[in-house]
Amino acid sequence: MALLSPFMDALRPPAFHRTWNKREPAKVVAKRAADLPGMTALPIRSLMPDLPQTIWSEDALLGPTNLDEVRRQAQVRAEALDWSKIEAGRMVNLIANPHGLQLCGEAYVTMLEVIAEHVKKTRGAKVRLRIAESMGHIENPDWVKIYRLEERFGDVEECPQMGAGTKVDTKLGDMYVTKKLFDAPYFIHTHVTEMREGYLHRMLDRLMKPFGMAYARLESRSAYHFGFGPRTGQIVSRCIFESDFIQQRYVGTMVLDTTSEGVVSVEADNDLKALDRRLAAGIMRNYAMAMKILGEIEDCVVVFDDHGCGVYCYAGGIAFDNMLCADVDFMDLDNLSLLAAERHDSAEPGLTMGKNNAIKAIVVNYMAGGVPQPFLWDNYPIHVVGDTVNRWMLNDPSNYHFDRAKAPVWPTLDEAVEAACRDGGTDNIIVFDRTPGAFRVSRKLGEHLMSRAPHVRDRVENEFLPKWLRQRGLAL
Amino acid sequence: MPKRVRMVAQIIVDKCTGCRLCEQVCPTVAIGMRPRRADEPGTGRNIAVLEPEACYNAQACVEICPDDAIEMVELDEPFDVGFELPQVDEDAVKTLCRKAGYGRNMQICVCTDTKAGDIATAIIAGAHSPEAVSLATGARTGCVELCMQPILHLLACAGHGDAPRNPKNGFQWYGESATLWQHVQPDGSLPEAIRNAFPEYPLDKEFGDMAKLKRR
Numbered sequence A: 001m002a003l004l005s006p007f008m009d010a011l012r013p014p015a016f017h018r019t020w021n022k023r024e025p026a027k028v029v030a031k032r033a034a035d036l037p038g039m040t041a042l043p044i045r046s047l048m049p050d051l052p053q054t055i056w057s058e059d060a061l062l063g064p065t066n067l068d069e070v071r072r073q074a075q076v077r078a079e080a081l082d083w084s085k086i087e088a089g090r091m092v093n094l095i096a097n098p099h100g101l102q103l104c105g106e107a108y109v110t111m112l113e114v115i116a117e118h119v120k121k122t123r124g125a126k127v128r129l130r131i132a133e134s135m136g137h138i139e140n141p142d143w144v145k146i147y148r149l150e151e152r153f154g155d156v157e158e159c160p161q162m163g164a165g166t167k168v169d170t171k172l173g174d175m176y177v178t179k180k181l182f183d184a185p186y187f188i189h190t191h192v193t194e195m196r197e198g199y200l201h202r203m204l205d206r207l208m209k210p211f212g213m214a215y216a217r218l219e220s221r222s223a224y225h226f227g228f229g230p231r232t233g234q235i236v237s238r239c240i241f242e243s244d245f246i247q248q249r250y251v252g253t254m255v256l257d258t259t260s261e262g263v264v265s266v267e268a269d270n271d272l273k274a275l276d277r278r279l280a281a282g283i284m285r286n287y288a289m290a291m292k293i294l295g296e297i298e299d300c301v302v303v304f305d306d307h308g309c310g311v312y313c314y315a316g317g318i319a320f321d322n323m324l325c326a327d328v329d330f331m332d333l334d335n336l337s338l339l340a341a342e343r344h345d346s347a348e349p350g351l352t353m354g355k356n357n358a359i360k361a362i363v364v365n366y367m368a369g370g371v372p373q374p375f376l377w378d379n380y381p382i383h384v385v386g387d388t389v390n391r392w393m394l395n396d397p398s399n400y401h402f403d404r405a406k407a408p409v410w411p412t413l414d415e416a417v418e419a420a421c422r423d424g425g426t427d428n429i430i431v432f433d434r435t436p437g438a439f440r441v442s443r444k445l446g447e448h449l450m451s452r453a454p455h456v457r458d459r460v461e462n463e464f465l466p467k468w469l470r471q472r473g474l475a476l
Numbered sequence B: 001m002p003k004r005v006r007m008v009a010q011i012i013v014d015k016c017t018g019c020r021l022c023e024q025v026c027p028t029v030a031i032g033m034r035p036r037r038a039d040e041p042g043t044g045r046n047i048a049v050l051e052p053e054a055c056y057n058a059q060a061c062v063e064i065c066p067d068d069a070i071e072m073v074e075l076d077e078p079f080d081v082g083f084e085l086p087q088v089d090e091d092a093v094k095t096l097c098r099k100a101g102y103g104r105n106m107q108i109c110v111c112t113d114t115k116a117g118d119i120a121t122a123i124i125a126g127a128h129s130p131e132a133v134s135l136a137t138g139a140r141t142g143c144v145e146l147c148m149q150p151i152l153h154l155l156a157c158a159g160h161g162d163a164p165r166n167p168k169n170g171f172q173w174y175g176e177s178a179t180l181w182q183h184v185q186p187d188g189s190l191p192e193a194i195r196n197a198f199p200e201y202p203l204d205k206e207f208g209d210m211a212k213l214k215r216r
Ligand code: SF4
Pocket: B008, B009, B025, B026, B027, B028, B029, B030, B031, B050, B054, B055, B056, B057, B058, B059, B060, B061, B062, B141
């Protein structure tokens, strides 16, 4: 199999960082799943050869790792944006989110630096960095230290969504946002276009999503899930973004457009809706193969080996939530695809989701806590590697139910994976270890996915994409 | 529905500046303040104090503390909360859930697996504020990203939408956030202004399909 090349096998998962709550997974995890015997890296490009080339990748095997082109494009975009709203001497909140730091690291920080410098220089304004944080923060890597953000930006603050809030009058009524993100006369919105939580945003107002999630206070964040249907939660994001309070302060948006391999361009607009419409088709196209090929897995063991929290562990540039819901076309707006968190008793395919029967067992080598995942602990046999990781899991304030999984704790990763494969009656393994650009899989599974790629490509091109685009009034 | 509390917070006295932020976010109001004694190290007039049995391992305080002055410590003997709820009239529970638009078994707090019926039970048994609901059920002591609105909504439907905040200047919760459901008219449709505002969203289908689920 030519495309499962030893060259790509050299791709490594990113190292674990020290977490914000002082955990050191790098010292606890003895072996990475990439080092299990018989594993290979299946490049997303081999599934989709016309994937756009990156201008920045985390790994030199995937594209340039220097930041020159990101900086150049960010500068060009910054010069083209209209900043005239910003008055000299006044304060601008430059809003960042942890997903940008997690996925695009230095490229995201570079974009933030270019914006901050440009606005300071051309408007004579003050700029401070505000990072929107949710509860998962507790176990997040300490991004401020990792990227030396205080040194680089001066005034930096992480703003948890449980912090003080501000009531915002919207088209539907009162909603709440995190006060510290918007406590300046102006703010700038930044984002990355990656495909996480597609079953929530459904690629409707995708770039506005943080306004209903990361920037929202708990009341509105929770209303997104409980006060709207599974295709209409994004209306929270729209309502907050379009509110007078936000519009009075909003200046513009800059985003990194990404694929599984890294950043493909820097994009910006003062008109967020227009930017969203411009990028939406490309986002769906660039991630469709990675998403849909996961639906071709018939049986497998999933290994978490990442600093994400379960559904937010990444493989091939996409989050595990894509794998969990891989048997449902959640981009199809005709499909209700109610997510697990709101699951009623019904399990009619297409109506509710949250269990993928192809997953036969899960091994936790390492994952962060902070996000509840009973739909994993209750639905799949779980195996854990090592007492320390097991204790971290049990102590997680959001996963009280982890205990219910009665997960055997194995001294080594090899033993855990062997037991999971035995339990699950499969020798297929897929690892969520945040390796960009490729799925880390056992060789046989890699070959199976390669053999299914032409069929999936055909369905993506002729069935899924045309339908998704038509439903959203978009052209490719 | 319940939670096994395996860790509780511990205040690191010399780091605590008495800024009160932790007090304002703790979902079970487990933190208060006391004056710093002259012989105690550290700055600030006050020091946070914890009531350990009211600490349900929510870690909201750890998240908000600007001075790294709170640590979570493992308990030798974990304790359970919310496993046993008081007996109340089951019809009243169902009526309250129905009024709020939730199925009795709908999961509200995913972190602790607390159902709408459990929240309604606690409310009917006398928990008339979000913190009382948390103390009774354990709900809202995890991520809070999912459960906040439905708890406020169930309380409001039971006539307790005006519970005073505890502490007064705290920001564990503000008020109910607007929803789409609240705008549904008696005939099941949405006002035209809302339909026109969001033409790209499949509003009609959403209601039809959600109704199908609710009938189950
Ligand atoms: S916020 Fe959570 S961890 Fe902190 S004192 Fe309150 S219940 Fe305990």
